Amino acid sequence: MSLGLGFFSIATSACNQKNSTAAAPVKAAAIETPEVENSEPTMSTGPNARILCKAPKGVNNDPRTIDELMTLINALPKPMTVACLIDALKGPFKVNATSNNFSGQPAYSSDLPRIFLLFGTQLFVAVVPKGEGGKAVEVSYRLANGSSVKGELHFPVTENLAVDAPYTSIITSGQSGTICGGCHFPEVWAGAEFPISAFASSFVLPIPEMNVTISRINKRAKICATEVADECPVLEALFYQGMPTAFKFEDL
Numbered sequence: 001m002s003l004g005l006g007f008f009s010i011a012t013s014a015c016n017q018k019n020s021t022a023a024a025p026v027k028a029a030a031i032e033t034p035e036v037e038n039s040e041p042t043m044s045t046g047p048n049a050r051i052l053c054k055a056p057k058g059v060n061n062d063p064r065t066i067d068e069l070m071t072l073i074n075a076l077p078k079p080m081t082v083a084c085l086i087d088a089l090k091g092p093f094k095v096n097a098t099s100n101n102f103s104g105q106p107a108y109s110s111d112l113p114r115i116f117l118l119f120g121t122q123l124f125v126a127v128v129p130k131g132e133g134g135k136a137v138e139v140s141y142r143l144a145n146g147s148s149v150k151g152e153l154h155f156p157v158t159e160n161l162a163v164d165a166p167y168t169s170i171i172t173s174g175q176s177g178t179i180c181g182g183c184h185f186p187e188v189w190a191g192a193e194f195p196i197s198a199f200a201s202s203f204v205l206p207i208p209e210m211n212v213t214i215s216r217i218n219k220r221a222k223i224c225a226t227e228v229a230d231e232c233p234v235l236e237a238l239f240y241q242g243m244p245t246a247f248k249f250e251d252l
Contacts, residue, residue, distance in 0.1 A: 044240065046225050048232040052240070053077065053084035062090040064120040066141050066151060070163055079156040082127055082137055083233035086117075089125070091241030094118040096249060097212040104180070105133045111220040112231050113212040115238070118247050124148075129231035139166055140203070142252070148203040149190045150180050164195035171197050205249045214244055 041051045055061035056075050063069040073080065076088055097113040100106070107114040108131035117125045126138040137155060140148045151166025162168075170178040177199055181187035184201035191200075221239055224232035238244060 044236060046236075047228045048224050048236060050083070050233060052237075053080070053087040055088045061088055062119060064123055066123065066139050066149070066166060067163060069123070069125065069139060070161065070165070073153070073157060074160045078160075079158045081233065082134065082155050083237040085137065085155075086127065086234060086237035087240065089117070089119075091238075091244070093238065093241070093244040094247045095214065095238070095244045096206070096247055097214075097217060098206040099210045099212050100207060101133075103133075104183075105136060105138050106131070107133060107212075108231075110212055111216060113217065115217070118252075121252055127234060129234040130229075134231075134234070142203055143190075143200055146203055147188075147200040149194060149198050149200045150178065150184070151198070164197050167195055167197040167199070171199075214246055218243070 042054070043049055044052055053076055055072055059072055059075045060068055061072060063072060072088060073085065076084055095115055095117055097115045098107060099110040099113045101108070103114065105114055105126055105128060108128055112129045112131070114126055114128050114133060117127070119125065122142045124140045124142070126140070128134040135155060137153050139151045139153070142148045149167075150170065152169045153161070153166055154169065167178070170180060172178060172181075175197070177187045178201070180201055181199070184204060187199050187201040189196075189200075190198040217235070218239060220231075221235035223229065224236055
């Protein structure tokens, strides 16, 4: 099962297990959802054709914080898929991809890697087109001290979520840390600007040798023009708004 977002160079068993007895913290109020516009839907083309999602008028689709991302998620139609979220986010995207399958959000293969989308210079949204890693979206907000606040959302999203939903999904039973803390340490409370259930921990870069190029992902995406495949909605969403550009974590 996928864990909270961390940029793993190596995984341990502590990062690959959820605490089955985790207590459920008091749920924060759901973020207010803007009214969705009534407009003609836009369809993608080809054998994997589907209705494309779009951010409602007045909702920011270029988030810079986890809270802004949550506002967008709650504004989109439910049930909501990972592909729908990518549709609604502003592209073309800045991406970095890794074939590492020993992380809490494992890549499916070198052709279907774990893909990080960068918004601004601090917000990362990680997706996997297929497999166990594709069942969740992981988020990370990098702080000035080099650590990051991590969270996770399970998909499909079937209802509006509380503002603290990304954090409560990875909190430990004692609510004194997260399941990410086994690999990303030290771990401390994120601070007053975040919900009480949010924690910050070390920001670990992906292994350079496991980097996957955009051209390789695009080559895999091209089969979606002629074949039906589980990974196609996410792959097509990544390229629909234009060719992504690569970023390097070490340059941020």
